[in-house]
Amino acid sequence: MSTEAEFRHEVREFLESLPSLLVDADDPLERARIYLRARFDAGLGALDYPTGHGGRDLPREFVSAYRQEASGRVPGEAGFGIGISMCLPTIRDHGSHELRERFLRPGLRGDEIWCQLYSEPGAGSDLAGLATRAVRDGDEWIVNGQKVWTSGAVDADMGILLARTDPTVPKHRGISMLVLPMDQPGVEVRPLRQMTGVSHFNEVFMEDARIPAGWVVASEGDGWRLAVALLAYERSSLGAGGGRQPISTDRLIDLARERAVNTDPVLRQDLARLHSQASIVGWLNQRSGIHPSVTKLWRSRQGRLASGIAGRLAFPGGAAWDDGAEGGSWAYGILDSPAHSLGGGTDEIQRSTLGERVLGLPREPAVDRDIPFSDVRRN
Ligand SMILES: Cc1cc2nc3c(=O)[nH]c(=O)nc-3n(C[C@H](O)[C@H](O)[C@H](O)COP(=O)(O)OP(=O)(O)OC[C@H]3O[C@@H](n4cnc5c(N)ncnc54)[C@H](O)[C@@H]3O)c2cc1C
Structure with a gap:
């Protein structure tokens, strides 16, 4: 392993080569793609990932050193941020060998864009109340339901999906995390126009959408634990200046x-x-x-x-x-x-999380936590 000084030298050399690659690219997504490819191919795109998946297995200080050197000198990650900062670390930490082999390299290299299929019309802050269903059918999952506020879904190749796979158990327990290929007949993405005039996020409708049986992250029914793990990556990234x-x-x-x-x-x-x-x-x-x-x-x-x-x-x-x-x-x-x-x-949810998990305050009362999801009354 190189010393930090040697590593910084390597990073500076890479950063010097970057402007000539970007000279003809104006579109932010295209600029991000060129940057991510060049970074990955230079061995700098997966510093804290295991070596088998294109990573360098380097300690945290090297990641910070890269950030310091690159600050203000590289394009933003644009639509790739959701994959790079949230979905891929979750797959790295919890995904099967098959999922890591299939998704880490193309995601980190800017070959695939990800979106986050969590929120639904009836499940935002109360995320565990989500109603999208995934049902196993032979060697596939069949998905039906609707997501909303899905940032970047129009450009996405893959979505990290939370779906209910068992409605007979309490709401936190019957959820699984799956990887949904976005480019298929069962998935329809409709952009939502915001008051800024831009369509940053979308509605996503899934009607008999299909997912290979093995594309469940960790195991069936383990989705809530993974949802929280991914949210921690998301919040750290937002807190660190991403997004x-x-x-x-x-x-x-x-x-x-x-x-x-x-x-x-x-x-x-x-x-x-x-x-x-x-x-x-x-x-x-x-x-x-x-x-x-x-x-x-x-x-x-x-x-x-x-x-x-x-x-x-x-x-x-x-x-x-x-x-x-x-x-x-x-x-x-x-x-x-x-x-x-x-x-x-939301801010209110962050405050409740801190109150409960850090300060040890009593949990928010909930009437539907311990009853089967199928028995919960909904509007
Ligand atoms: C720019 C942007 C990008 C987004 N991108 C994505 C994305 O890519 N993928 C995705 O899945 N989602 C995305 N979201 C959705 C986002 O996660 C939700 O908007 C958020 O979780 C709130 O859910 P909600 O909009 O349904 O509001 P609600 O949950 O209906 O909340 C409404 C209000 O009530 C308050 N509230 C609700 N419950 C409580 C409680 N228990 N205690 C105190 N106050 C409460 C909330 O704080 C809020 O002020 C995005 C949202 C925005 C604004």
């Missing part, structure tokens, strides 16, 4: 100067708060063992504070949809900000 970005403090400081309000004491205090919060969340992320809901909550608070400041500073001109602002229109940044508190589980 949507808050409006940057530097942009807001420039705007305050432009509007000649940078001497306003209340505004200065808010900008200072924004700056200190960004530092705090950065330090929290360096601590090992921190509960992912802590950093997720900090990031969501950061996103809302930044957009609140932008709202006060940018308007009325900021209401113009194309206001010429560098880094995206102010209106877009402001309208996108509620998503910070919802995607990956």
Whole structure:
């Protein structure tokens, strides 16, 4: 194994080769794909994965070293983030040899895009109440049901699916995690238009969709444990700065100067708060063992504070949809900000999780936890 200094040198060499590969690519998804392929082929795409699956089996410090070197010098992961930060680590940790062989390399290399098929119209915060059914039929699973808010589903090749495989047991116990091939007649993806004007997420309808029998992660009925494991990866990634970005403090400081309000004491205090919060969340992320809901909550608070400041500073001109602002229109940044508190589980749910799992407070009362799912009354 190389030393950290040698490793950093290797990373810098790779980063220097990157701009020439990206020179003709404008589309964010295409840029991400080129970057991920080059990174994987250079042996830097699976640092903490086992060697058998294209990984290097390196300790955590090397992953941090890569992040430090690459910061600001590589394209975002765009639609690949869900696979790379959430689905693939879950398959690495819990999937069978068959699943690891089939999915890790193409996912890490940017050859396949993943989406997360968790939320349903009647199961968001109460995720264990999901009603999508998967029924075993010979060497396949047949899936029927509907998902919603599925980010990036239009581009996805694979979906990590939570489905109910046994309705006769209490709701947390009858769920399985499966891998759904998205490109098949039984899967219909309908984009949902958000108030930002963009269709970031989708509805996904499954009608007799098919999954090979062996594409269950871990084992049948073990889905809730895996759902929680994947959510921990999701929350850590969001808390560490993955996914949507808050409006940057530097942009807001420039705007305050432009509007000649940078001497306003209340505004200065808010900008200072924004700056200190960004530092705090950065330090929290360096601590090992921190509960992912802590950093997720900090990031969501950061996103809302930044957009609140932008709202006060940018308007009325900021209401113009194309206001010429560098880094995206102010209106877009402001309208996108509620998503910070919802995607990956709402702020209220993070607080309850911390209360119950970290502070040891009593569990939320639930009337349907111990009865068979098929006996639970639903609307
Ligand atoms: C940008 C974005 C991307 C997303 N991407 C995906 C994705 O790719 N895949 C996916 O599966 N889902 C995705 N989601 C869905 C997201 O996980 C859900 O929106 C979230 O879990 C909340 O569920 P819900 O929308 O059904 O709201 P509800 O669960 O109906 O909640 C409504 C309100 O009630 C509050 N509430 C509910 N239950 C409780 C409780 N027990 N205690 C206190 N308060 C409570 C909530 O905090 C919320 O404020 C995405 C959402 C957003 C905004």
